[in-house]
Amino acid sequence: MIALELFIEFALLSFVAFGGATALLPEMHRVVVEHHHWLDDTTFTHLYAIAQAAPGPNVLVVTLIGWEIGGLLGALAATLAMCLPMSVLIYLLIDRWESFAGKRWQKAISIGVAPLAVGLIFSGATLIAQAAQFGWAAWLLVAATVVANLRTKLHPLWFIGVGAALGLLGLV
Amino acid sequence: MPSRPDLRALFLAFSSVGLSGFGGVLPFARRMLVDERRWMSGEEFNAQLGLCQFLPGPNVVNLAVVVGKRYQGALGAIVAPVGLLAGPFAIVLLLALLYDAYGSLPLAQGMLRGIAAVGCGLLFAMAWRMGAAIKDKPWFLPFTALVVVAIAGLRWPMPAVMIAGLLLSGGVAYWLLGRK
Structure with missing residues (x-):
């Protein structure tokens, strides 16, 4: 079932979505267009454009991709998959955040992740240019x-x- | 004294945040929470946002979970992000229906192409701005370059690249923090 497949693929991606859904563009393209052939390059670019023109959080590009692949169920599955794992984690962790905020390892991860996110967003831009x-x-x-x-x-x-x-x- | 919002207030407040921004709504969330409704102080907001930005995933959704939990527990943690996403969700699906019906028309294709080009430019600009904000550039910008080569060039799977990258880049950061 395609909605379930979408859910699993996108839930997996949500764990590395440092920089939000925007940083995931290259990987979503790899999974959805190159690997599964669920969408072609043109449609992928169009969906990105539509998401740009619509109000709301950036994560909604995922909703559009889900819709084109699996209809309403696909849209729900993709959106939920992108939001749910981290939402649960943050629900469990927020009360303990104070106790590890500012620790050396926590700062190291925050600093270390930033240059990677820049690379991801830059890659996303080149990818849109290529696909379009x-x-x-x-x-x-x-x-x-x-x-x-x-x-x-x-x-x-x-x-x-x-x-x-x-x-x-x-x-x- | 800040008032204690009920579920309805949480839903409506986050709905308005979700619908008010284009290309990211985090600044609107801050304005709503801190300036307009005064549910939290600027300092509290920054503290709560810390974990939301530390963890991967859509920051503003994470923030809605945190604020929802703070005021209405588990139910609030569900209602706030649902409020945030419900409106935009309906709008993009409406746009998707229009796209499915008219997307093949040359005019629509041209328009989307134009928006995609602008969107691409906005991404480059965002990357530039984020890159400019990085401290210790000689240490960390090489990792940016490595990510671009691995992801855009070699098309390697992102989870593996991110784990390896985080170990290296985070390791350097850990070492630099110890030196200071």
Whole structure:
């Protein structure tokens, strides 16, 4: 049953989701597109785009992937799998957090995980570019977005709007 | 004195957080909890967020579990994250239905392509910003490069890469912490 398979795959991923669901993009692509062939490259990119344009926590890209693969049950299974294991763990650990917060090993993990998360998010960006087979115009838009996002405080929604408009006009 | 929210208040408050942000809602969660409803102080928020960010998974979902548990125990820990996710869940499914119906139209394809390009740019920018915030760059940025090679280049499975990476990178961090 595909919903169950989805649940197991995504629950496994939730244990390494340092940096949230965004950091999982490359691995979700590997599992869903390359390994299981549940989706193709184009659909995967489209789902990422839809999740970008929708309000809510970043984790909802998982919901969309689940929906395209296994309908409503798939969407529920994927979302639950991504949230449930850590939710249970955090429920059990929060009262003891004070006792290990600030310990040397705890700080070491927090510091050590950050450069890995950067690598994951960078990989996610290259992967979207590859999967969408960007031409020069799209790369130009990518570059413009990077510069504008780093230099200004414009709300991300403006970027999404400009991207959607340029895409509608067939310029990307 | 901060009031003690009931289940209904938890559900509604986290629903509003879930629906108010694009590309991450954590700042909205802080505003709601600390500034608007005053359920916790800024310091308490930071302390609670510590574990949520320490553990993997969606930080803001983890935070909803923590806040829910704090005020309404096990039921609260279920109701708060469900409130956070229910609205956005319904919206993305609605968008998915539209996509299934019209996604093959050239106009829709073009639009999604444009959004994907912008989304890709936002990811690069996020990686840049997070990378810039790392201290001791000569020690730690090589691990970033290794992750990119292993994940984007060699397409190795992420769990193995993360475990190995965390042992190495965390080991270096542990050693550096001892030196100071």
